[in-house]
Amino acid sequence: MNTDFLKNNFEQIFNQQAADLFFSPGRINIIGEHTDYNGGHVFPCAISLGTYAAYGPRADKKIAVCSGNMDDDLVIFEIGDRELENDPDHKWINYFKGMTAYVQDETSEIDHGFNLYVWGNLPYGAGLSSSASIEMLVGHVLTEEYELEIDPVKLAQLGQKTENEFIGLSSGIMDQFAVNMSKKDHAIFLDCATLQYDYLPLDLGDYEIIIMSTNKKHTLADSAYNDRVRECQEATSKLQEKLSIDHLGDIDEETFDEYSYLINDETLLKRARHAVFENQRTIKATKAMADKDLDRLGRLINASHVSLHFDYEVTGKELDTLAGSAWQQEGCLCARMIGGGFGGSAIAIVKEDQAEAFKEKVGKIYQDTIGYAASFYEAKIVDGTHKL
Template sequence: MREQMMEQFTKLFHTSHDIRSFFAPGRVNLIGEHTDYNGGHVFPCALTFGTYALAALRNDQTIQMYSMNFPEVGVISISLDKPLSYEKEHDWTNYPKGVLKEFIDKGVEISQGFDVLFYGNIPNGAGLSSSASIELATAVILQALYETSFSRVDLVKMSQHAENEFIGVSCGIMDQFAIGMGKENHAILLDCQSLNYQYSPIVLKDASLVIANTNKRRTLADSKYNERRSECERALRDLQKELQIQSLGELTPEQFESHRHLIQNKIDQKRAKHAVYENARTLEAVEKLKEGDLASFGQLMCDSHTSLRDDYEVTGFELDTLVEAAMKQEGVLGSRMTGAGFGGCTVSIVKNDNLEAFIEEVGKSYHEKTGLKAEFYVANVGDGAKELS
């Protein structure tokens, strides 16, 4: 692919000098869904597919951006002598622009422009975080081209801030953190409140992670996401009348049960219950993985999906159908939706001997019930965003 990217870069930008290569992965969250903005724990890992980029400095104040995934948009040019603002017609390039603005706002002197070409092999709209991937790819490009000395966690925070403020999506920090801090063959247990984290080896012995894409466009994800956030914030305010807490992630299930009566609205109670119990499940799951107890880890994944379906109500027919089909197959240890919900992907742990049958049978059952064709990826866990040598 690099040769095709080089060819395209040279054709578009008329230069073949001092071109540097970069990569930022996609991510999958193994357990800990909708806990990040509730101050809880998440357990994501970086994948070996993601966003590739080629970049080279220019001698003027122009920045030119092109994506091989959106050729119809063409080359978007922006000038450094004008303030950066979100512009609808700039389409996908608003993500890199938002990160660029973060660097400028932090006092980085960017006096010369650059050309950049992106190519991503993350399925678009699958919920494996293509937006955070392009943000972190941009962050490592800018760090390299302008020789800045931000820490990796700084780049993660700047990318999240760009998505919150420039793009206007109030996401938590998990996606950017997993993509910026990923480590080969490890998942990250992240406390989203304190940003304390630890790497945990993913040892699946004779099994693999399988990601299944529903191929349903996630039309509701953004609006429902903001709705769930406000429901949890209301529940937290009710609990704070008696409890000295800053987030739902601080509560154990036992503490929640003895104070749930404080939450006025029954729907808000269900949302808060998911956030609290999911956080506890995540911590338990990491311990089970450390002990090599994959069966218990898999059961916790299934419990997570049930809670997301019944208490948080973010799964939907397609995701539920995939998980139900997965759990009927031999050699499946656990399965759950991953990401925001309402479409996107599931992640399952499947014994290697059963992989082929799993993909064939689940795909067939899903197509019969939904009319949609699922796509399957046997996932490898890779490194975080970086410059490629």
């Protein structure tokens, strides 16, 4: 990234020099989808695509944010402004408003405003956590520029609170945790119920991760995402008639099988089965990773997509086309959808020397089947949000 681009645009818009620059990554999730809000395990990592920002202080109590991805749209709001922006052209500012408000709740030390120019290279609506990237970016601007002492895990929780309470999306902690806490060339094995975590080297040998974007935009708050959360909660309540559990992530496949009669509803049974089995797949996948058993890792990742298709029903024709065509290609270890679903992206783990042929062949199948092109990205695994 050429930082002169950020500095020059900041100076042109705000008529001052940028004091600091920041980067906040996006994320992919190797395995463990829709398990975070079910008290299960996830295995995400941060990627080199993300959100950049140039910062400069103001003397007043206003925050001015200019988005280079929104035709240099400039929005100004007062510190403490908690009014949700409903204008479709300016709704992006809600992530900045919400995160600022919740950080302010933790401290009274935000005594002046600031100017911020932001620009990102995350594909919009691709399911790579652009919203969490923004939330953690704002969190780091505030904690570092105002010297606030907020624990990194707490900062991730404030980002989740922004999604849940300000935006209205019932998401789990994974995205913010991955964006904020990630470590270069590692994935995070995170227990979303306890927030205990380990860093595991993402050693794929002569394979690489390819991100495949459907280029079908998705807006999780307007999709069936919240319905899936509700359905899992209903299934959990039924299991609690006989089991002392807090989440679906508290039980294994055998226990689920023995007590599934309590659910007695086809849709709820499928949703719960995915949550339970996906959690166990994630635990097995990290063991396979540690054992360098890439073949087993690949089978578990493929099984994740199958479960997301048949039991959780969040894939759709576009994601199924990407995953299904990827499975057919020579040199492809595995592929699955990532993120909330309903569009967005998938990942494939592919032999490095066959990556270009893979992208060409999968791209052609997708174009012929869907009618428009997919996009492919090779992203490095990087550290979490930080000052440049």
